[in-house]
Amino acid sequence: MALLLASASPRRREILVTLGVPFEVQTVDADEGELPGEGPAAYLERVVEAKLALALPAAAARGLGSVLVADTTVVLGETMLAKPRDEAENRAMIRALAGRAHRVMTRFAVTGPGGKVARTISTEVHVRALDDAEIHAYVASGEGRDKAGGYAIQGLGSFLVERIHGSYSAVVGLPACEVAQALVQVGAIPTFPLPR
Numbered sequence: 001m002a003l004l005l006a007s008a009s010p011r012r013r014e015i016l017v018t019l020g021v022p023f024e025v026q027t028v029d030a031d032e033g034e035l036p037g038e039g040p041a042a043y044l045e046r047v048v049e050a051k052l053a054l055a056l057p058a059a060a061a062r063g064l065g066s067v068l069v070a071d072t073t074v075v076l077g078e079t080m081l082a083k084p085r086d087e088a089e090n091r092a093m094i095r096a097l098a099g100r101a102h103r104v105m106t107r108f109a110v111t112g113p114g115g116k117v118a119r120t121i122s123t124e125v126h127v128r129a130l131d132d133a134e135i136h137a138y139v140a141s142g143e144g145r146d147k148a149g150g151y152a153i154q155g156l157g158s159f160l161v162e163r164i165h166g167s168y169s170a171v172v173g174l175p176a177c178e179v180a181q182a183l184v185q186v187g188a189i190p191t192f193p194l195p196r
Helices: 010-019 040-061 087-097 132-140 156-160 168-172 176-185
Strands: 003-005 023-025 066-076 079-081 101-112 115-127 161-165
Touching: 003 010, 003 040, 010 023, 010 168, 010 176, 040 066, 040 101, 040 115, 066 176, 079 087, 087 132, 101 168, 101 176, 115 168, 115 176, 132 156, 156 161, 168 176
Parallel strands: 003 023, 003 066
Antiparallel strands: 066 079, 066 101, 101 115, 115 161
């Protein structure tokens, strides 16, 4: 039974490929704007449900019986750090993260013949102290422009991260362990790992 991944993220695709799960891709355009007074958990729940509502009819139209959607946010204190608008904002984000811990929260929802599973996975990320030259050089690389929080742990941005507590793949964009379990639970795949 084929799975629809409703995401434009190449990183989420790479994680599913690594897991050996067959899937097709179709992007959905849900409103990802933050509402006034909305906390990170409520934000992720709302956005993921909105993506799922758009993805279900798209999957049905393609004859696909299962859907996977996800969203990731970076949280410093109680402030969500979205994708930076420009290099100045990217530098400000990295400067704010430097020498501190923050949370990366990824929520996913998966549906299949056996129902639906939705979970939020939170990982604590510790960024080392950085000097201005390092911050400027990293931002100039352009890697963080389209990433929540302005950095990519799986790329050049790995040099920023001292340690994490939690799921590495959830920081990248999809918690592999929990998603694999959920895919089996909802009947999207019969077992895991799938036979090769």
